[in-house]
Amino acid sequence: MTDASGFPDLDLNTGGCPVCNVASRALFDSFAQLQYALAEDEDTRRRHAAAGGFCPLHSWQLAALSSSVGLAVTCEALVEHAANALDKTMASGPTSAIEASSEVVRTPAGPHTCAACQAIAQARTHAIQRLAGLLATMEGQTDYARSGGVCRPDLAKLLSAIPAPDGRRWVLLDAVTRFHQLENDLRTYIDLRESGQRGKLTRDQLDAPRRALIHLVGAEELYASRRF
Numbered sequence: 070m071t072d073a074s075g076f077p078d079l080d081l082n083t084g085g086c087p088v089c090n091v092a093s094r095a096l097f098d099s100f101a102q103l104q105y106a107l108a109e110d111e112d113t114r115r116r117h118a119a120a121g122g123f124c125p126l127h128s129w130q131l132a133a134l135s136s137s138v139g140l141a142v143t144c145e146a147l148v149e150h151a152a153n154a155l156d157k158t159m160a161s162g163p164t165s166a167i168e169a170s171s172e173v174v175r176t177p178a179g180p181h182t183c184a185a186c187q188a189i190a191q192a193r194t195h196a197i198q199r200l201a202g203l204l205a206t207m208e209g210q211t212d213y214a215r216s217g218g219v220c221r222p223d224l225a226k227l228l229s230a231i232p233a234p235d236g237r238r239w240v241l242l243d244a245v246t247r248f249h250q251l252e253n254d255l256r257t258y259i260d261l262r263e264s265g266q267r268g269k270l271t272r273d274q275l276d277a278p279r280r281a282l283i284h285l286v287g288a289e290e291l292y293a294s295r296r297f
C-alpha cells in the first residue's frame with residue numbers, strides 16, 4: 070500500500086525498523102518496475118547505461134532478482150556504453166589517455182547518481198517526516214512504543230526531524246530502553262545457547278542477534294545482496 074504521496078505506507082505493526090521497512094519496499098517497488106522496463110525497452114536500457122547504471126550493491130541486488138536473459142540484455146547496454154567510452158579514450162590520443170580514462174573509471178554510479186540509492190533516500194526522508202509527525206501525538210507515541218523502533222542510523226535522522234525538545238527526549242528515552250532490552254536479550258541468548266538450553270529462549274530472544282544488527286546498522290535487505 071502507498072500513501073497520498075506515492076510512497077509505501079509507514080507501518081508500525083511490523084517487526085524491524087519502520088523507516089527501513091518503507092525504504093526497502095520503495096527499493097523493491099522501483100526494482101520491480103525497472104527490471105521489467107530494462108528487459109523490455111531499449112530506450113530505458115540506453116538511459117540507464119548513460120546514467121552510469123546502478124552502484125555496485127544495487128547492481129548485484131537487481132541481478133539477484135532478474136532473469137538470466139533480463140540480466141544479459143541490461144549488461145549488454147552497460148557494456149556497450151563502457152566500450153564506447155573506452156573507444157573515445159583511445160581516440161583522444163596517448164597523452165590525454167590517463168586523464169580521459171578517469172571518466173570511464175568513475176563509473177559505476179555512486180549514491181548520488183544511482184537511481185536505486187535515490188529512491189531509498191527519498192522514501193527514507195518521507196518516512197522520517199511522517200514518523201516525526203505521528204510522534205507529535207499521544208496516540209502516535211503509543212503506536213510507536215509498540216513497534217520495533219527505528220534503527221540507530223534512522224534514530225539520528227528522526228531526532229533531527231522533531232522540533233520539540235520534549236519530543237526528542239521521549240524518542241531518545243524510548244531508544245535507551247530498547248537498546249538495554251536488546252542487550253539483556255543478547256546476554257540471555259548467549260548464556261542459554263552456551264549452556265545447551267536453547268529451548269528456554271523466547272521468540273524475541275531467539276531473534277536477538279538479527280534484531281541487534283537491524284537496530285545497529287539498518288535492515289539487511291537494504292545493505293546485502295543474495296547470491297543468484
Ligand SMILES: [Zn+2]
Nearest residue numbers: 086089220223
Ligand atoms: Zn532503519
Ligand SMILES: [Zn+2]
Nearest residue numbers: 124127183186
Ligand atoms: Zn545504489
